[in-house]
């Protein structure tokens with residue numbers, strides 16, 4: 601009989617799923633970043649501010665019970681972060697993710713760091729949806745969206761919950777609209793596109809570390825964010841970026857006007873694959 605408890609504990613440890621957090625990073629939502637010139641991936645100050653926030657988040661996730669944190673260098677061509685300075689216990693994903701955003705790896709949770717709000721968001725510092733020069737508006741099932749909605753929906757498609765976001769106030773509000781229980785670290789507030797009130801770097805890191813730690817308790821409690829299927833994705837490009845001659849021949853594409861194309865698919869993954877296929 602007395603062997604049963606240790607056996608049970610051993611089995612529980614063996615079958616307990618390893619908790620891995622996938623941390624998606626960007627630049628425009630980092631504390632202390634408020635001007636376009638600061639978002640250059642080679643900018644030394646950006647690299648320090650961003651890396652400092654990431655490493656604070658990694659510390660927080662680990663303190664909250666994560667076994668592993670995988671960080672994606674998501675800003676502008678994945679050329680901002682370095683394994684020389686990333687948290688020693690984190691892993692770094694360098695390069696583009698593809699349409700599924702690596703969600704088929706079934707992370708335990710997805711989190712955002714340095715996240716900005718969608719295009720046209722009021723009070724959003726450098727707000728944009730994937731491309732400030734290329735895209736005017738992006739709509740998912742008719743709703744204007746940016747990276748926050750699309751990533752949460754892709755994670756949700758694979759059954760993964762979204763648990764944490766750090767960024768400006770507008771980005772935090774945007775995530776709370778779809779995931780009301782997510783933990784947030786608001787590191788700055790936008791007064792206008794290029795005007796902000798920011799926390800100091802040490803204060804931002806403390807806030808992020810705390811929020812990330814608390815967010816680990818949401819795994820298993822917060823529901824993955826799922827969007828309706830079939831799914832439509834509409835992209836209105838900027839005036840400098842009109843549709844090409846072959847736009848109509850793209851699979852399941854409908855031309856709305858000279859700037860706008862609409863894709864239909866059975867779910868978020870298919871519609872995103874169709875949009876990204878060139």
Ligand SMILES: [Zn+2]
Nearest residue numbers: 626716730747
């Ligand atoms: Zn972005």
